[in-house]
Amino acid sequence: MSEPLYVPVLPVRQHARIAYERLRPDIQAAVAPLWNLPPSPGTPPAQLRRAHWQKELRRVRGVHRRHPGWIDAPFAEAAQTSALAAILAECTALNPLLRPVTGPERSEAQQAAAVETARRCGCGVGVRVRMPGEWNGAVAEAVGALLDRVDRGVPVDLLLDLGAVLPGRPDAGKEALRALDALVALAGDRRTVAVLGGAFPHVTDDMMRFGKPHEEPRADWDMWHEIRAGHREGLSRLRYGDYGVQPPAALATEPGDGGPPWGVLRYTTDRSFVLCKVLNGGPDRTAGIRAAARRIRDLPDFRRAVASAGETWLRDCADGPMTDSEGTGTHTQWLWAGNVQHMTYVVRSLPGT
DSSP states (O other): OOOOSEEEEEESSHHHHHHHHTSOHHHHTTBOOEEEOOOOTTOOGGGGGGOTTHHHHHHHHHHOSSSOEEEEOTTOOGGGHHHHHHHHHHHHHHOTTEEEEEOTTSOHHHHHHHHHHHHHHTOOEEEEEEOSSSOOTHHHHHHHHHHTTSOTTSOEEEEEEEEOOOTTOTTHHHHHHHHHHHHHHHHOSEEEEEEEEOOSOOOOTTSSOBTSOEEEEOHHHHHHHHHHHTOOTTOTTOEEEEOTTSOGGGGGOOTTOOOOSEEEEEEEOSSEEEEEEEEOSSTTHHHHHHHHHHHHHTSTTOOOTTSOHHHHHHHHHHHSOTTOOTTSOOHHHHHHHHHHHHHHHHHHHSTTO
């Protein structure tokens, strides 16, 4: 089984699963998602098997017929740990291509469950090391203690998770290199080492004008090139990862939370994230969405409509009739189209493709 080139951090949600399904086969073969269950605050452990995300979890398990990924429950409450560990262990047992995930800050019970699932299913374990700010050397000791509990025959995937990497975090690359220097020496017989960090920025009510493309620099992409330029021994097979077209905080949102009366069309270029805010209601909705799609389609950096299903959707939306709203999409469609074009472009931008 070949190692992935790209590790997107995705929620167990319909839009993300559809995006993964609609990747071209050659692109999907290079992608290994880190899937995240949403929070279930206050849900008793006995009721988690009837949680709203169970249907989507089954569908995510079903789309991994050929290529690997990871499955995690990062928002588990203390009382839910055992029940969620059992649910994810069952998921991995049914499809060993979905590897369990643990981390140095997790409880001993969760760590033990993930390691045992990896041993029993023969699939390996993902160790997710969160680093939202500066590297803390004490984390290395906790990672070492966790790895000591993993049998030598169980492959380890090391996932260094930086979360948001925005322009206001200029030292992210240097901090990531410090962390990798410490962690890679501990990981031993590792299968994948990936740095996860960065995503489209969070959009607020007062950010940008409706229908006008707004560009934000890709600070995470700059960080990735800085890490690669570090020429660290043992990092020749380092993999890139990010949070796709949503900010990291979106993983913690629950379905049905509601949202603003507007949406966002998103596009990725070599140097920037392009966002275009659109109204999601009212008499001008159709015209506004089609105009926004045209502005993205007319960007100098827009790739041809055949580049991915995301570009195809933007082209078709832009060319649709003003008198008919069919094809203008919803939040779900805007997100999956954005993720398809983003994941496709990232894979094609990485060495080895």
